[in-house]
Amino acid sequence: MEEVLQREGVRQFTLHARSSVLGFYSRLGYLPVGEEFTEVGIPHRKMVKELSTVA
Template identity: 50%
Template sequence: MDIKNVTNTAWMNDAYTVRKTVFVEEQNVSLEEEIDENDPVATHFVGYVQGEPVAASRLRFTGDYGKLERICVLQAYRGSSFGKQIILHMEEFVKRQGYTKTKLHAQTHALQFYEALGYKVVSEEFMDAGIPHKTMVKAFLS
């Protein structure tokens, strides 16, 4: 998978297409919740396979953390390590910005996936867009 840091409208539209497919169509999140006020200030990423967008995510910096958000992979491409690849790409981006910690709000069905990447649960379960989540964090060795 070829991961791009979104720098143009075409790549941004590709990221939105993947996010809308996964979150709005599959998970029934409203479009208003999915595409929110944080999109204009976030750094976006999109993953391509043979020129087709198959994964997307966004990143914001909040306090001491790089906050990984909207991580998604099209259903046909799940199980191909693309989620892991985009997270590792985001973590490297966070490190290059001088941050040593990341956090994310994981859907509870994906907790084991994130734990395998070194994330630890630090919150009780909460609902976001009607889906149960837990906050997870990861610190990098300096």
């Protein structure tokens, strides 16, 4: 997905990650933003990753 977004010129990708898997997304380069919140009854954090553009 990141490769497709990069080809389309997207520079930043945001997702809502379950708090229990923050480490997984952190290892992929995502950074947590803001406070924990509840979504569909489960604790989540917003996470953001800067994508490099492909020439």
